[in-house]
Amino acid sequence: MNTTPTEPVAVIGAGPAGIATALAMYAVGIPVRLYERYREPRAAGNIVNLWPPALHALEQIGVDVDDIGAFCESEFRNAHDKVRAHVLFPPSVIEKYGNGGFIGLTRPDLYERMVDALPPGVLVGHKEVVGLEDQGDRVVVRFKDETSVTTPLVVGADGINSVVRDLVWGLPPVREHNLHVIGGYTFDLPAAVSPREAIIRHSRTVQASHTGIRSKGRDGSEWWVLEAWDANKPAPTDLKSHALSLAKEFPPEMAELIANTSEDHIFRWPIRDRGPVPTVWSKGRVTFAGDAVHATSPYAAYGAGMSIVDGYFLGQTLNGVDLGDLTALGKALAHYEELRVEHTAGQVKLAYMLGRNFHHIPAPMRPLRDAFFDHSKFMQKTVGDSNPAEISAQLDIMGPNLHTPAPSASAAR
Numbered sequence: 324m325n326t327t328p329t330e331p332v333a334v335i336g337a338g339p340a341g342i343a344t345a346l347a348m349y350a351v352g353i354p355v356r357l358y359e360r361y362r363e364p365r366a367a368g369n370i371v372n373l374w375p376p377a378l379h380a381l382e383q384i385g386v387d388v389d390d391i392g393a394f395c396e397s398e399f400r401n402a403h404d405k406v407r408a409h410v411l412f413p414p415s416v417i418e419k420y421g422n423g424g425f426i427g428l429t430r431p432d433l434y435e436r437m438v439d440a441l442p443p444g445v446l447v448g449h450k451e452v453v454g455l456e457d458q459g460d461r462v463v464v465r466f467k468d469e470t471s472v473t474t475p476l477v478v479g480a481d482g483i484n485s486v487v488r489d490l491v492w493g494l495p496p497v498r499e500h501n502l503h504v505i506g507g508y509t510f511d512l513p514a515a516v517s518p519r520e521a522i523i524r525h526s527r528t529v530q531a532s533h534t535g536i537r538s539k540g541r542d543g544s545e546w547w548v549l550e551a552w553d554a555n556k557p558a559p560t561d562l563k564s565h566a567l568s569l570a571k572e573f574p575p576e577m578a579e580l581i582a583n584t585s586e587d588h589i590f591r592w593p594i595r596d597r598g599p600v601p602t603v604w605s606k607g608r609v610t611f612a613g614d615a616v617h618a619t620s621p622y623a624a625y626g627a628g629m630s631i632v633d634g635y636f637l638g639q640t641l642n643g644v645d646l647g648d649l650t651a652l653g654k655a656l657a658h659y660e661e662l663r664v665e666h667t668a669g670q671v672k673l674a675y676m677l678g679r680n681f682h683h684i685p686a687p688m689r690p691l692r693d694a695f696f697d698h699s700k701f702m703q704k705t706v707g708d709s710n711p712a713e714i715s716a717q718l719d720i721m722g723p724n725l726h727t728p729a730p731s732a733s734a735a736r
Contacts, residue, residue, distance in 0.1 A: 331356045336480040337358075339434075339613065339631050343381075343437070344638070356474075357445050360451040373426040374426070375424050378420055380635035381437070384634065391428055392428030395520050395521040397409070397520075397521040397534075399524075401524065407696050408706050411711055427544075452466060452481070457606075462607075464477060475646040485615035498596050499554040500678050503549070503550065504621060505547065505549075505566045508545040508588055509580060528682065529572060531569060533547075549594075554593055559591075597618050600671050602668075610637075618671075620671075620678050632663075635721060642725065666717065680692065
């Protein structure tokens with residue numbers, strides 16, 4: 324049973340990590356406030372994919388997951404549809420979490436479901452953090468509107484440009500991947516596109532992919548094209564036309580999906596992170612979750628999912644802890660890090676490596692690379708077998724629910 328602190332935990336930033344953290348803490352009886360710089364949470368982008376650990380976390384923290392997305396089988400192919408890898412999850416995971424284990428949905432739908440689960444009074448908008456002072460027995464959080472709160476714990480969940488991380492540790496420089504994504508979604512599906520498949524194709528220089536989605540009872544598909552793009556170069560003026568030009572190397576359904584998508588459902592984002600994931604996340608009464616500490620390229624298709632699972636583990640590891648006892652809090656936060664650092668660091672590293680291998684090797688080496696991917700088991704072993712196994716292992720570490728204590732650090736490895 325929790326020793327109830329006199330003041331709520333302060334979670335900064337109402338993205339997936341922040342909302343999940345607030346919900347998880349509320350679910351285990353820890354008073355919490357979620358502070359957001361805008362009036363309300365705003366979805367950054369339009370498409371998202373989740374893996375089974377995120378779905379388990381959402382369900383346990385009180386989010387309605389009924390018909391939340393399309394469960395898809397996933398394949399990596401070359402531009403001519405030769406299969407390079409089939410993503411394989413254990414049968415037990417497929418049985419529980421749906422065919423294929425890869426879930427497609429729209430980002431606004433995810434935000435809507437998560438925000439709807441927040442109890443009244445937890446979310447506080449128009450609160451932009453400008454200062455923190457850890458006084459040992461509590462933290463003073465100061466806002467731009469000249470108000471302040473005191474709290475036993477601050478969770479910085481305020482994204483890749485985290486103000487909290489900058490105040491506590493200092494922000495490392497942005498690592499530009501010199502890649503960008505143009506993506507969108509439509510419910511007008513070509514005959515060749517199944518809403519229960521995720522097909523990830525690569526040509527010599529471009530990735531062009533599509534994944535089934537579910538949104539408010541409708542089947543559809545999200546799509547994206549990804550290419551090398553100098554971070555200092557202006558964005559294309561016409562995203563749809565640019566995406567169509569990239570789709571020419573691929574089977575015709577890619578161009579059909581893009582052509583069927585309305586302009587307001589098309590979005591672009593440059594890919595960047597903050598470099599390798601730090602080995603220590605917590606300092607005193609402050610810790611971190613989500614992109615604030617492990618910003619991830621979408622090549623992992625796991626950034627939002629890992630952020631949600633961070634929130635789950637914070638609720639689980641802090642359940643029953645006297646937050647007023649700094650020693651007990653420090654042990655709980657160290658356990659949280661032991662459960663999350665290695666896994667998230669591996670995913671960030673893998674995503675960065677895939678982006679480099681597919682888009683930044685010298686042109687003369689690309690035919691050799693593609694021949695290797697086409698005729699070896701490398702892709703199957705890495706993205707088809709080992710990475711799904713690593714993600715599935717998170718379900719065992721998470722346990723059946725928030726109230727079951729997380730395993731020891733040695734068992735988590």
